Amino acid sequence: MSSNISKLDFLLTHEEQGGVAFKNVIRKREIISLLDLTEESTIPEIAQSLNISVPTTTAIVTELLEDGIIEDCGKIDSIAGRPASHYGLVSEACYFIGMDVRDTYINIGLLDFKKNLTLSELEIPFHLENTAESLEQLIVILQKFINHPQVGNKTILSICISLTGRINIDNGYSYSFFHFDEEPLAKHIENRIGIKVFLENDSRAMAYGEFHKGVVKNEKNVLFVNIDYGLGLGILIDGKVYYGKSGFSGEFGHIPLFSNEMICHCGKKGCLETEASGRALLRMFGEAVKSGSVTGIVSASSELNTVTVHDIIKGAQQEDVLSIELISKIGYHLGRGLAVLVNLLNPELIILGGALTNTGDYLYLTTKIALNKYSLSLVNSDSKLSISKLKEKAGIVGAALIARNRILSFY
Amino acid sequence: MSSNISKLDFLLTHEEQGGVAFKNVIRKREIISLLDLTEESTIPEIAQSLNISVPTTTAIVTELLEDGIIEDCGKIDSIAGRPASHYGLVSEACYFIGMDVRDTYINIGLLDFKKNLTLSELEIPFHLENTAESLEQLIVILQKFINHPQVGNKTILSICISLTGRINIDNGYSYSFFHFDEEPLAKHIENRIGIKVFLENDSRAMAYGEFHKGVVKNEKNVLFVNIDYGLGLGILIDGKVYYGKSGFSGEFGHIPLFSNEMICHCGKKGCLETEASGRALLRMFGEAVKSGSVTGIVSASSELNTVTVHDIIKGAQQEDVLSIELISKIGYHLGRGLAVLVNLLNPELIILGGALTNTGDYLYLTTKIALNKYSLSLVNSDSKLSISKLKEKAGIVGAALIARNRILSFY
DNA sequence: CTAAATTAGTAAAATATTTTATTAAATAAG
DNA sequence: CTTATTTAATAAAATATTTTACTAATTTAG
Structure with missing residues (x-):
């Protein structure tokens, strides 16, 4: 993982605090949410949408630029007057992993900050059984993917694993598979890998992928x-x-x-x-x-x-x-x-x-x-x-999007 | 209608504006929403929930007190330390009318700001037909209720009429009944009565009543x-x-x-x-x-x-x-x-x-x-x-609550 | 091609909000 | 019964935000 994770720290903590420092974190998140929705926005647009004044918006946008989370996408299509700069998320700012666990194989993929699937490995042989060995095999496949030369140097903010059966998405328990421990499965894998892990039901993960990157428009x-x-x-x-x-x-x-x-x-x-x-x-x-x-x-x-x-x-x-x-x-x-x-x-x-x-x-x-x-x-x-539209990739895209959206807290 | 409607003006306008004056309106609405939910809250509680500092919260609460929208409910149950004042909505601040139109009769009721049904008239004879006369009859019944001695002097912020058939709740059109005009039915009645009118489908209005004032808890x-x-x-x-x-x-x-x-x-x-x-x-x-x-x-x-x-x-x-x-x-x-x-x-x-x-x-x-x-x-x-739990009153309670909640903009 | 109009962005002044410190009002402990 | 402790509310100081006024950059009209 690269060292710039400190700049993204505010995305990983979800504590409710008072004070103006926390207020700023909220507004940073709001701007990211807005840019996630609009792809690109100008400072006046952001100011209007978020009910903040232009100078304040400029200040926060500048901070996000310094953090490397957003970038200036240039000035475009002004009807009249001075053209505004358009800002958008930086694809390479951080990444998310989606893992789709099936009966006889695993699909796994890497999603960038702008929701592009930049890398995917399909049908990695695997045998889903409710045993410690099967779980170990799963973790090895996950770790191997993280060590992949195209993955290793990137900032992975979180992972979502899509599993069949009953899942509690809030505490990360899986009841149908790998339920050996007091500790939730998500937490167990998280401790082994060192990256935040979420779980999701397989059908719902596919649906989620299709909803956000498939045939669904508005x-x-x-x-x-x-x-x-x-x-x-x-x-x-x-x-x-x-x-x-x-x-x-x-x-x-x-x-x-x-x-x-x-x-x-x-x-x-x-x-x-x-x-x-x-x-x-x-x-x-x-x-x-x-x-x-x-x-x-x-x-x-x-x-x-x-x-x-x-x-x-x-x-x-x-x-x-x-x-x-x-x-x-x-x-x-x-x-x-x-x-x-x-x-x-x-x-x-x-x-x-x-x-x-x-x-x-x-x-x-x-x-x-x-x-x-x-x-x-x-x-x-x-x-x-x-x-x-996503066909066999619906699972990994959905899982990775869930990983991303849970961190960015738009559910 | 009493003259104190000017104090409630901010509830009736839904324009999005910039600036600190509008920001204050948003926060007033947020405090009202919170008190609607909690029944009663202290200033520190409000400050924490809304992420505003205590002095600012005090200032807004003071304004709402002056407007007569909220009231001091006294100091209660402090475990240690100086006891906080509890604030709650004022029942008499404003009222809402719910009208439940059935095949052969009409139910109509008055709801206060704290969601109490203070007055209701059940089974007022009426014959629902898709004619101008039937509509006229409906408006007469509504006007008569508004002129009722227990209603006339009160500030009615809005009315919701629950009707069978297809309803467009956004523009106030009724397609199955009284669709004579270019103008939406809600607007037509509104012009006659002089109070904001919403429409809703009858089953949904009943459900809404039961959800908010019936057996539903959390x-x-x-x-x-x-x-x-x-x-x-x-x-x-x-x-x-x-x-x-x-x-x-x-x-x-x-x-x-x-x-x-x-x-x-x-x-x-x-x-x-x-x-x-x-x-x-x-x-x-x-x-x-x-x-x-x-x-x-x-x-x-x-x-x-x-x-x-x-x-x-x-x-x-x-x-x-x-x-x-x-x-x-x-x-x-x-x-x-x-x-x-x-x-x-x-x-x-x-x-x-x-x-x-x-x-x-x-x-x-x-x-x-x-x-x-x-x-x-x-x-x-x-x-x-x-x-x-509400039985035959589900319709009027639901409709009146919809009237109330559309104004207070918690849908 | 120039001036007017339009919109973006910035600096300084005005205003609002939060912080910190202090006072007030209650309970619990000695 | 007094003092320490806890929590609420207020006052003053520090900070942040918005407003206003101004400058910058572009299009459109003449």
Whole structure:
């Protein structure tokens, strides 16, 4: 880590103090928040937005310039009068790491101060198990990334690790994995690495990435549906990620939408996930083959237990008719689920992400048909339906953004 | 209106200005907001919360005292040292009117600065029709209330009218009723009455009342279900009412939860409202009587078309077995709907309101059973289920609070 | 091409706010 | 019952911020 971290100290402390020194810290943060939003602003613009006088604004901006946190981006487009200097954040001022922990691999990436993903390593082999060895492996991968020649010399302000299962984002506990200690998992890794660590749930991290660096423009009420092996949901309300009382919001896969007699892995029956997920796709595929449907993916029903969701998706891409039919069916059920969301939440935008969206229109079109059919048209006409833009990078981008935004305290 | 409105002028103007005079207005508003939240606070507490020094705080508090907006509530409970004076809002400083417009009557009430409902008139005869005469009737009722001896001499800062149908709360347009003019309905009434007027959707107004003056204590993520002739929902997220993109959120009655072949009045089929609403109760009652069920409410099936939801509720209260059975059935379906909400939103509290909640445990118990059965127990164990506290006054309290809070700009 | 108009930024004066020190009012300890 | 301790509130001094007036840099109109 470089030595200029002292200049950024005020970003790392969150104590509430009185006095004018602290007031200045607040205003520095406010200016950074504003520049984060506007990309570039002039001193008069900042003064007006923040209700501070121009001389005071100039003084704080000068300090931030000296700290190397913001820079003069030159004078541009003045309609009349003396042109104002535009100021913006300095990309290289500090960096953040996002780590996306999956079942069989890890994705990891480096985000700069201006939210550019400057480095990423995808599909680093890893096996997620609830053991100390697995955790050790994770920490080694993280440490190795930090020691990377393109990372080692940079100021890393924080790290966010996205994990599946129950996570308490406030105290950094993970309840589903690596819960060996009294000490929160985040704290444990933090002590080993020496950099502030946050945790987040995987679906929510993906949603967060998509909300801030994906298809979302200015929408403030957005839903991100993660249709993979399971079915997850991230909810953005009023520009902020919605967690619910204990961070359990978005159990979209387990809303009781069907009267089928299918027992879901959650123990209940009739869950949407029993008809709209990779898991459902796999089950339907098995049933179809056993009852004699023809497919190019397996030749005998004995090979069935080696088939993966990925195989069926690939099958659809290669025109396998059974795969296409089943994926369309999944899409239809998903669309009915989305109708529930639309009627309840009247969102501006719904984003479809996760592996099953790689099948293009086969999933999308039936989803859209069912959504139109089952939702109130007045409400539905308000909502756009899009496909994820960040794809497999949604997790690392989301995690790194969470790391960044938690430090800069815009949640 | 009394002449001291000039002292409250700063509450009525929402212009963004620079300079220290405006800064002071912001701080006055902040102190009022704080006292609204805490009921009473000392100068040191205010200074700390707002990050202002004690002398400055004293100066602003003194001004507010002179304005008659806040008052000294005396010195209390000091553990050691000189006891601090506690300051609180003055109930009589200003007032707000809430008007709840229903199909066949109007409720109207007066709320003081400290959120006490000081006067209310319930079930004033009125017939809601989309005609100029009906609107005129509404304005007459409102004007009459303002001229009431207990109202006339008071400073009314604003009025909120709660109406059924589509409402744009920002510009004050009502699209379903009284949409005769270019001018927004709110503006039209405002010009006639001479007091600032806001509009709100009826279900949302009820929810708002319950959130702020009902069973809600410190919960920030709350759902209010209005089970009356129809089925409505108000959503409180992060302490604020959630509207969705165009104010259409909460169409809970029309989520496609059933595979029945029942056409809903919205045009779709399978809507929750076809199985869980007063309308559904009435339909089921008719079907049951026609197929020979015995009930104390009607003696012949020819009398069926005069039966109202109210009759069936009264029947249940008087131990009519058919009524009780049907209401329990409605409760069960409602519970399955609530399970969807719980799984998606992980709320702290769900409040049941509307006429059907007057049947006590007949509805409540089956609702709770179905909710437990169909929701994820981990998520559900977080959520309390309560019955509305404000009952028939929820509408006027909610509307008056909206009038108040829009002026004080805490949304 | 010059002067007027417009907007940015700076210096000095005026004002406001915070700090520090002090006084006031209460409780707890000896 | 007196003194030390704690907390609130005020006064005066120190500091910070805003205002006002002015200078700088550019565009537009004539």
